[in-house]
Amino acid sequence: METLEILGTLMAAAFTLMVYSFLYKENKAYRFAEHVFIGLAVAHSTVISSKYVWDTAFTPLITKGDTFWILSILVGLLYVFFFSKKYFWIYRIPVSTVVGTGIGLGMAGLLRSQFIDQIIGTIGLPDPKATWISGSYYINVVLIAIGTIGTLFFFIFTMEQKGPLLYASQVGRWTMMIAFGAAFGFTVMARMSLLIGRLQFLLDYPAGVAWYSIPVAIVVVAAVALMERGKGKKA
Amino acid sequence: MSFFDKLEKVDVRYIYVLLFIIVALPLLRPIGMPISMSPMTVAFYDTVEKVKPGDVVIVSVDWSAASQPEQYPQTKAVIAHLSAKGAKIICLGFWADGPPFIDRALKEVFGKSKDDPRYGTDFVNLGYVPNGEIGMAAIGKDIQATCTKDYYGTATSAIPIMKDVKSGKDFKLVVSLASGTPGVPEWLRQIQAQYGVTFLTGVTAVSAPGVRQYFPLQVAGVLEGLAGAAEYEVLLVRYGYKGTLAPPMDSQSLSHLLVVVFIVLGNVGFVLRKYGKAK
Numbered sequence: 404m405e406t407l408e409i410l411g412t413l414m415a416a417a418f419t420l421m422v423y424s425f426l427y428k429e430n431k432a433y434r435f436a437e438h439v440f441i442g443l444a445v446a447h448s449t450v451i452s453s454k455y456v457w458d459t460a461f462t463p464l465i466t467k468g469d470t471f472w473i474l475s476i477l478v479g480l481l482y483v484f485f486f487s488k489k490y491f492w493i494y495r496i497p498v499s500t501v502v503g504t505g506i507g508l509g510m511a512g513l514l515r516s517q518f519i520d521q522i523i524g525t526i527g528l529p530d531p532k533a534t535w536i537s538g539s540y541y542i543n544v545v546l547i548a549i550g551t552i553g554t555l556f557f558f559i560f561t562m563e564q565k566g567p568l569l570y571a572s573q574v575g576r577w578t579m580m581i582a583f584g585a586a587f588g589f590t591v592m593a594r595m596s597l598l599i600g601r602l603q604f605l606l607d608y609p610a611g612v613a614w615y616s617i618p619v620a621i622v623v624v625a626a627v628a629l630m631e632r633g634k635g636k637k638a
Numbered sequence: 639m640s641f642f643d644k645l646e647k648v649d650v651r652y653i654y655v656l657l658f659i660i661v662a663l664p665l666l667r668p669i670g671m672p673i674s675m676s677p678m679t680v681a682f683y684d685t686v687e688k689v690k691p692g693d694v695v696i697v698s699v700d701w702s703a704a705s706q707p708e709q710y711p712q713t714k715a716v717i718a719h720l721s722a723k724g725a726k727i728i729c730l731g732f733w734a735d736g737p738p739f740i741d742r743a744l745k746e747v748f749g750k751s752k753d754d755p756r757y758g759t760d761f762v763n764l765g766y767v768p769n770g771e772i773g774m775a776a777i778g779k780d781i782q783a784t785c786t787k788d789y790y791g792t793a794t795s796a797i798p799i800m801k802d803v804k805s806g807k808d809f810k811l812v813v814s815l816a817s818g819t820p821g822v823p824e825w826l827r828q829i830q831a832q833y834g835v836t837f838l839t840g841v842t843a844v845s846a847p848g849v850r851q852y853f854p855l856q857v858a859g860v861l862e863g864l865a866g867a868a869e870y871e872v873l874l875v876r877y878g879y880k881g882t883l884a885p886p887m888d889s890q891s892l893s894h895l896l897v898v899v900f901i902v903l904g905n906v907g908f909v910l911r912k913y914g915k916a917k
Contacts, residue, residue, distance in 0.1 A: 511827070533681065535681040589843045595661070602661055
């Protein structure tokens with residue numbers, strides 16, 4: 404490992420442990436790591452975005468004389484008026500341009516991808532020759548059909564929910580509760596994955612050097628805990 | 639004070655320590671628990687298997703450093719699989735953090751990134767494309783005008799792999815490794831629905847329930863979080879791919895078991911307190 408790589412790894416390990424120190428209690432090391440992260444993330448995005456604007460707009464304008472870009476650059480520069488109380492309204496011009504373009508483009512594919520294709524996907528069956536299809540898939544298909552219909556009935560508000568409609572909407576309610584539970588389970592899985600990723604990095608022994616920082620962190624936390632206990636006794 | 643009363647008042651930090659130990663132990667001494675296969679992962683693998691040598695495949699790295707443990711293994715495995723199939727791999731990212739991870743994955747798969755002789759002919763890193771969904775629509779219309787330079791500053795027009803790739807019609811397959819917005823719905827709206835391109839995705843576990851409804855009609859295969867990446871690594875063993883996710887999956891399974899135990903204990907305690915007091 405090169406010296407710079409070792410330093411980088413140790414720094415990453417130190418910042419990981421600073422962030423995890425929050426689990427003990429809110430502290431300055433955690434705050435420091437949080438602020439550094441936010442600063443770095445903003446700086447990175449700014450530099451990368453600026454480089455893109457330079458390559459895509461300024462370079463053709465200067466080298467090829469593509470004057471078309473002048474308009475885009477000028478409209479983009481209007482974002483600066485966000486910082487002016489008096490001329491704040493000008494800032495709305497680029498924002499509305501981006502929002503309008505975004506909504507217009509989004510609408511173009513929205514109907515197809517998130518309405519028509521979704522209905523076709525719910526009604527239709529995939530190729531039975533597909534290797535990933537097993538017997539349980541067809542059970543799932545039936546469950547999805549029942550759950551979808553039940554959930555749709557749950558959101559019928561123009562009729563009083565009684566009789567068969569009540570039973571159908573209760574199926575929908577149970578379906579949604581199961582779906583929320585599954586979503587929670589996936590969230591737990593994702594959070595655990597993050598912890599696993601960090602611990603994998605920290606415990607990379609003996610190939611890595613990050614694990615050196617663990618005893619240091621334990622000593623620091625123990626020292627802080629002892630100091631606080633001492634202060635508590637004096638008080 | 640009953641056992642459940644004591645458990646309710648336990649310092650949460652003891653639970654953190656227990657969780658750390660449960661997660662750390664399998665990383666230090668792997669157990670080798672079996673990895674089952676989900677149909678979404680099999681479908682993902684099968685779709686990549688259908689790629690023919692020379693097919694143009696877009697790999698979009700739409701995630702940030704926060705998703706690295708789940709999505710870097712996905713990204714690396716996808717690039718390795720596509721490389722084994724002889725695809726022309728065009729990498730880009732709609733998240734600013736994506737391109738450095740592409741560079742790292744290319745180095746790990748090919749040995750080098752821009753210095754590799756295959757760079758520009760077999761694979762390329764076009765870097766960051768800003769503006770989310772608008773950027774996606776733009777690459778669908780004219781990818782060369784949208785990405786004028788690659789990640790390393792070379793003009794896109796001078797890169798051989800890009801000569802026959804003009805618009806979304808030229809993409810054989812799009813793989814988006816996505817963890818938020820812009821991500822799967824944007825790709826579906828701007829590329830899959832518009833050009834009928836086969837679309838695959840790898841997502842974080844948090845995003846997985848929101849993507850399942852697109853499978854299999856709109857999204858031909860899904861890698862769901864760390865588990866999906868581990869399953870995919872198992873399938874790639876036949877290509878000599880060396881995965882790294884068996885020990886983390888042991889940790890994942892054990893940590894889930896711990897959460898299940900706590901949920902059961904919490905609910906039993908709740909029921910006992912509620913009905914015990916009523917008596």
